[in-house]
Amino acid sequence: MKSYMIRTKTAEQSRIVCREGVLRTALPRLLSEYREVFFFSDRTVWELYGRKVGRAYRESPVHIMPAGEAYKTPETLLKLLGAMAEAQLHRGACLVALGGGVVGDVGGLAAALYMRGIDCIQIPTTLLAQVDSSVGGKTAVDFAGVKNLIGAFRQPKVVLADPTFFATLPPREVRCGLGEIVKHGALSAPIFETLWENRDRLTDGDFLAAIVPENIAFKAEIVRQDADEKGLRKCLNLGHTTAHAFELSDGKLSHGEYVLAGIIFEAELAKKYAGGDAAYLDDLQTLCRAALGGMPQLPPAREAARLALLDKKNVAKDEIVVTAPVRKGEYALLSLNYETYVTELERIQQSLAQAE
Ligand code: NAD
Ligand code: GLY
Secondary structure (H helix, E strand, C coil), X not given: CEEEEEECCCCCEEEEEECCCHHHHHHHHHHCCCCCEEEEEEHHHXXXXXXXXXXXXXXXXXXXXXXXXXXXXXXXXXXXXXXXXXXXXXXXXXXXXXXXXXXXXXXXXXXXXXXXCCEEEEEEXXXXXXXXXXXXXXXXXXXXXXXXXXXXXXXXXXXXXXXXXXXXXXXXXXXXXXXXXXXXXXXXXXXXXXXXXCHHHCCCHHHHHHHHHHHHHHHHHHHHHCCCCCCHHHHHHCCHHHHHHHHHHHCCCCHHHHHHHHHHHHHHHHHHHCCCCHHHHHHHHHHHHHHHCCCCCCCCHHXXXXXXXXXXXXXXXXXXXXXXXXXXXXXXXXXXXXXXXXXHHHHXXXXXXXXX
């Protein structure tokens, strides 16, 4: 069994247990400590797993949201809080969030808000949720057209990560999780080595199950050092400036696919502007293409680049900041004048198209 404890500088603690079958063994024991348990999930996940996970808790109330990012809204949050109030939960209750990152983020925020905070157990069911969103206590809903605008930092009491859930994940959701895993690889030399050695079987179920613990441990260590994102945790934005720009521009791919594309572009920027190790960055780009299953169609770079101006990491008007990979296990904050960024993105897009 892989088990990690995040002890943040505040009083909050979070335990993450990662193992096949962990729900069967650990969940009943954990929930026996609570007089009130409330389940939250989305329709797709509940239809697949609700009966199995909730079997022992038939008396416990359940609230189900529709699946998808479009429902990660204040309305969904308020409906959930309403259902919790209707169930007359007390402060000693526990909310169990069973699902992907959307359920985890909404459920985590509801648990943070209800009576100023009740316990939350996260059961992440997507690859992305296991290696990234369930770890670290970021909770949120989207608002006013901005992703994660309303949120809170609050560590879950426990995260139970079971690779059995991957059996039903659509291939696009696997690629989505691989985006964040390759990002971890760009920040950690040992993870990069593992991914590089296995680049021809990145979507293989056994391989995915095997790399989840290392990825959880990597993120948990960053969160342990900087839970409220004052410094180090910002490295997790690697590839994300350009990823968000393309994502906001057309939104046809999954977030993780945009992250993989963002890493490809930002690795190219690093070769020219950050003295990056070209041979290593070529390999990283190859890894991204392997995870993507080929280079996807992206919207025109000029249009996308304009949206990068909205990025929270920018420090001045007309300046774009990217967290770029430079050498194995190393990244750099790269600040580019907007016109340079646009010109470079267009150049990179053209050279990628010619290479296809
Ligand atoms: P998601 O929760 O929308 O899940 C993707 C789809 O897969 C949904 O339709 C869901 O119903 C379905 N699904 C979930 N588990 C399944 C399973 N085992 N089998 C079959 N289908 C399944 O998306 P996601 O990619 O898990 O999470 C994305 C969200 O996570 C975004 O809102 C993003 O902002 C957030 N996020 C948060 C953090 C954080 O630190 N809190 C980090 C990264 C991403
Ligand atoms: N997903 C980025 C973070 O948790 O900080």
